Amino acid sequence: MALNGIDISDYQRGLDLTKVPCDFVICKATEGTSIVHDTCDGFIQTAKKLGKKWGFYHFLNASDPVAQANYFVANCKNYFTEGFPALDYEMYGRIGTDKAKLFLDRVFELTGVRCAVYMSRSVCTEEDWSAIAPNHALWVAQYANTERTGYQDSPWLPSGGFGAWSTCALHQYTSNGRPGGYDGPLDLDIAHMTRAAWDKFCNPSKAVKPEVDTPDTTVQTIEGTALEIAARVMRGEFGADDERKAKLGTRYDEVQDLINYVDRTSCEQLADDVERGMFGVNPIRAEVLGGKAKSVQAIVNKRAGICAESVYIVKSGDTLSGIGAKVGVKWQAIASKNGIASPYTIYPGQKLFY
Numbered sequence: 001m002a003l004n005g006i007d008i009s010d011y012q013r014g015l016d017l018t019k020v021p022c023d024f025v026i027c028k029a030t031e032g033t034s035i036v037h038d039t040c041d042g043f044i045q046t047a048k049k050l051g052k053k054w055g056f057y058h059f060l061n062a063s064d065p066v067a068q069a070n071y072f073v074a075n076c077k078n079y080f081t082e083g084f085p086a087l088d089y090e091m092y093g094r095i096g097t098d099k100a101k102l103f104l105d106r107v108f109e110l111t112g113v114r115c116a117v118y119m120s121r122s123v124c125t126e127e128d129w130s131a132i133a134p135n136h137a138l139w140v141a142q143y144a145n146t147e148r149t150g151y152q153d154s155p156w157l158p159s160g161g162f163g164a165w166s167t168c169a170l171h172q173y174t175s176n177g178r179p180g181g182y183d184g185p186l187d188l189d190i191a192h193m194t195r196a197a198w199d200k201f202c203n204p205s206k207a208v209k210p211e212v213d214t215p216d217t218t219v220q221t222i223e224g225t226a227l228e229i230a231a232r233v234m235r236g237e238f239g240a241d242d243e244r245k246a247k248l249g250t251r252y253d254e255v256q257d258l259i260n261y262v263d264r265t266s267c268e269q270l271a272d273d274v275e276r277g278m279f280g281v282n283p284i285r286a287e288v289l290g291g292k293a294k295s296v297q298a299i300v301n302k303r304a305g306i307c308a309e310s311v312y313i314v315k316s317g318d319t320l321s322g323i324g325a326k327v328g329v330k331w332q333a334i335a336s337k338n339g340i341a342s343p344y345t346i347y348p349g350q351k352l353f354y
Helices: 040-050 065-075 097-111 121-126 195-202 226-234 241-264 267-275 284-303 320-327 331-337
Strands: 003-008 024-031 053-059 084-088 116-120 138-141 170-177 186-191 311-313 351-353
Touching: 003 053, 024 040, 024 065, 024 084, 024 186, 040 053, 053 065, 053 195, 065 097, 084 097, 084 195, 116 121, 116 170, 121 138, 226 241, 226 284, 241 284, 267 284, 284 311, 311 320, 320 331, 331 351
Parallel strands: 003 024, 024 053, 053 084, 084 116, 116 138, 138 170
Antiparallel strands: 003 186, 170 186, 311 351
């Protein structure tokens, strides 16, 4: 019997797991060698109290993969053998499967547990995973569209292979999930396994918890997600070069990696990322994408059959007048274009064309 669940990070700060229905939750724990998300443990402890299955993941960046593995294990040592561990391989963390293997092998060396690997389905065939697939489960992302949805028993997953894998253990099928209990969009996943099988993934060889020292971590002094801070960087709030590095402090690597990723990545790939929710919504999305924003949005719109129209996804707290001010269009024109009449009710996740 399959399990339905969500994966979350600090973007979902404030989410109440007691209200969101799910069989499992997978939480972002660490990134690189300097980022530990303070939301992770709270989510995990709540999941444990509720009897839900749970997992934790590391977001790979461009730094030394072995050092990242050490950092991941040291900061998550109490999770290993109980939770489902995973490596998130995407965006600026696509540094080659040889380096991903160094990370995965080091985690196994320290813990006796194998991580699953998360990636978009296209990445399964764009890179050679033959040395990794025999020992590591696949957690694949492939979406049918960006429409809001609840849990699905059989989400769209076209036939064909997964490169070196014959199948996927988990499938993330939307970034616009609305299972209830939370106002914003969520990533929804289906795990093709029973609860007992989940436990075997967490600790297949009856390994013991790793005995490693937890490194000292510097408290992050700048609040906000990497996406929000990157938008502020693009506005010029943190200057450039050494000035930016000094002002961002411990947040510098994750923010600058995101900015560099946008700079060197094709608009087609960025459109894929937008559809998976990686860049949030406007105006932050447009600020971070900078000069590529219009081209990326045009690709997203074309895929959605919206032609040259622009689209805004409503967030909790939005009003038509506020949206009009953000996108530079009279709110009355937006209401008319979308068939919204008095009392002009809109809801989070709704697409408004303008």
